[in-house]
Amino acid sequence: MNATQPAPMLEARGLVKRYEDGVLALDLVSFAVRAGEIYAMLGANGAGKTTTINIFLNFVEPTEGEALVDGIVTHKDPLAAKERLAYVSENVMLYPNFTAIQNLEFFARLAGKTEVTRDECRDVLRRVGLQDDAHAKRLKGFSKGMRQKCGIAIAILKDAPAILLDEPTSGLDPKAGFEFLNLLAILRSEGKAILMSTHDIFRAKEIADTVGIMSAGRLALQRPASELAGQDLEQLYLQHMAGHVERAA
């Protein structure tokens, strides 16, 4: 490791996950995300992206290896690790009977931001592009994209040093997707370490500092985005997909 580089904020060390039913979801996955870095995880459905994120959140325990947040092993001290984590799931679900602002307030307080104000909530909702007239509406009638925006707002409000994003742009319209990239860039400039799983190869290449391609639980390829500049990422991705299919067969 380069001595000048800071210690990683998010780190996977030889993660292996075998589910109870015998499925090997992760097979020796190792990577690191430093503060001010975006790591994009690509991979087919079932490649193990969500499993990796779940291990960071201590929703599942690794069979072998460990995941660290700011040097804290997640399954040993999950509460301390989670204090440093913000998270957006692929399908954000909030309390349907609460308004957007009430949901934001609740989760911000739960995350330890006890004195969060309604104005702050409104500001963040504006930042993620949720139209003003929806702020005080119950979540019940929200579209998936609108819920996704609220989820992103909750993650931003928490102001944690590490952010886990599991297909955060799923359901976002192109404009919102584009704005989200800008938002990510801002968060990176604020020094957050961001681990994002996505199916969007082009955006991944555009925004990420490092790209990892997962295939059948293995990290098949891991490159700095700068090295990929001249290469066709789509071609690479499909090659690894092919490998995935071969292995699976």
Place this chain on the structure above:
Amino acid sequence: MLTLIIEKEIRDLVSTARFAVTFGICSLLILLTFYVGARTYALQTEQYEAARKEQLRQLEGVTDWSSVRSARVFLPPQPLAALVTGISNDIGRNAEVRGRGEANPQDSRYAEDPIYAVFRFLDLDFLFQILLSLFAILFGYDAVCGEKERGTLRLTFAQAVPRSTYILGKLVGSFVALGIPLIVPLLIGCAILPMLGVPLSAEEWLRLAFIVASGLLFFGVFLNCSILVSALTHRSSNAFLAMLVVWIMAIIVVPRTAVVIAGRAVDVPTVDELASKKSRYSAQLFAEDRMAMGKFVPSNPTGPQVMQEFNKFMSKIADERQKKMDEFSSRLNEERVNMQRIQEDLAFGIARISPVASLSLGLADLANSGLDLKEEFQSSIQRYQRSYGEFMVKKTGMNPGGGMIMRITDDSDREKPKPIDPSELPVFVFQPETLSASLASALPDLGLLAALATVLFLAATMAFLRYDVR
């Protein structure tokens, strides 16, 4: 953190349409129960007063205490028994007391108005059993698994939230969110009782407070049970099904099965069996006395005292016969009561597997309308019988025991007889159980409810610590 979760839980529960509708129905039923209770009490009081008046009226114009054969006593209506009927409608409400012999309560409300027996009364016991348990199930069954299904559990546990804090917040929050809305109509119901003409003594208010508290305790048992089940399942439909089974078992199957099992296991002689034994023995005694009667020889066969002497003799053998009869029937009764006790204890013991049985028994103790009521009425009657017997001896010189008294009356040299004063009759006093005695007998059942609530609470916590929140 805990208050935040409690607060969220309350808001989440209260903001649903399901809550508004259910709460509305519950409130209506609660108020209706109090109204029905108050009306029942008013009606019972009216009937009670009328029956007592009728009893005194029948004594009007009677000129001789010796022609009074018996006094009828009435169980005064109890306001709390109108709210928690217990067995108060199944036992006899009056008794004909003679100077001697058995005096059994008769004319139960259900015997007189069978229509009530068909539907039973809408009382607090019924209300708590059915309504509170359903209320708890309806809002508790998806407490945990519902949040998982809706996906909010995932985001919650992406924050640094200790699981024990979360489940505690759930339990407390849902108890507060559902309990307080239940207390409000209950308190209103209590408050309108005096307005509906139901006078309550300070002691009865205290009893009522305990009754309401028991209802909430029972509610807590079902709520904790629902939350436990919701923390053991991952689908709310499964949780609901499981709770439905628990409900049917607790409310219907266990109490009924307990009675059937106890009925099979312990053989209690029927009242008819006892009556036929008694009448056989009585006939035997009568035959013996008839022989003795034939041997009666007056000391002075021609004197005017013959009739009086004969009466005395008759009274003496009647007393002796009665004594033997009393001994015999009290032995039989005691045997029966003992067997009944054993049967009851067995039935209640089994039924207490279900919290419903503990609730019912505890409530009946608190309202003083349980099985003890029958015994209290019985012993009040026996006390009255003694004072009535003494009174009659004072008035007529002998205890007639309802039998005939022969006397020679010679109206010619006497002035017109004066009517008796019915108010001289001893007053029947019904001695209900004291509050401390009621509490003492209710305590084991309430303790059982509290213990069950605690165990379920701990079990729910344990289950949630191992819950897959993904």
